[in-house]
Amino acid sequence: MRAAAVALLPLALLGAAPMRCGDDPTPRLEAQRRELLARTVPKAEFWDAVGRKGERVKQQKAIEARLGPIDEKRAAVEAEIAAAASELAAARAEREKAQSALAAARAELARAHGEQEAREAKIRGIAERHAEGGSS
Numbered sequence: 001m002r003a004a005a006v007a008l009l010p011l012a013l014l015g016a017a018p019m020r021c022g023d024d025p026t027p028r029l030e031a032q033r034r035e036l037l038a039r040t041v042p043k044a045e046f047w048d049a050v051g052r053k054g055e056r057v058k059q060q061k062a063i064e065a066r067l068g069p070i071d072e073k074r075a076a077v078e079a080e081i082a083a084a085a086s087e088l089a090a091a092r093a094e095r096e097k098a099q100s101a102l103a104a105a106r107a108e109l110a111r112a113h114g115e116q117e118a119r120e121a122k123i124r125g126i127a128e129r130h131a132e133g134g135s136s
Contacts, residue, residue: 041049
């Protein structure tokens with residue numbers, strides 16, 4: 001009895017009904033075969049699909065191999081652009097400082113011209129008074 005239970009255990013796990021004497025498993029197995037064939041792809045189709053996928057993988061790898069050097073060049077150019085942008089920012093900051101110093105110098109020059117004109121006016125005034133006083 002125990003041996004019969006152990007023998008039927010795999011069938012029970014597979015969902016198969018226990019066979020009785022005289023039961024023919026052929027119709028049930030044929031139905032399972034048809035169901036399995038309905039869910040699967042024929043070998044020729046399967047291997048064609050595998051071949052197409054293999055070709056796509058080869059093409060993808062070839063493209064990636066061609067893009068590798070291009071990506072490296074792009075990275076180098078991007079680094080050069082970043083360095084140039086940094087230099088440009090530094091140059092602009094330097095120009096701002098120079099413009100600020102130039103504005104301060106121009107203001108100082110304008111102030112000096114103002115002082116010079118005031119002194120020259122004062123000297124002219126003194127010279128005019130001296131000329132008036134000396135002519136009398």
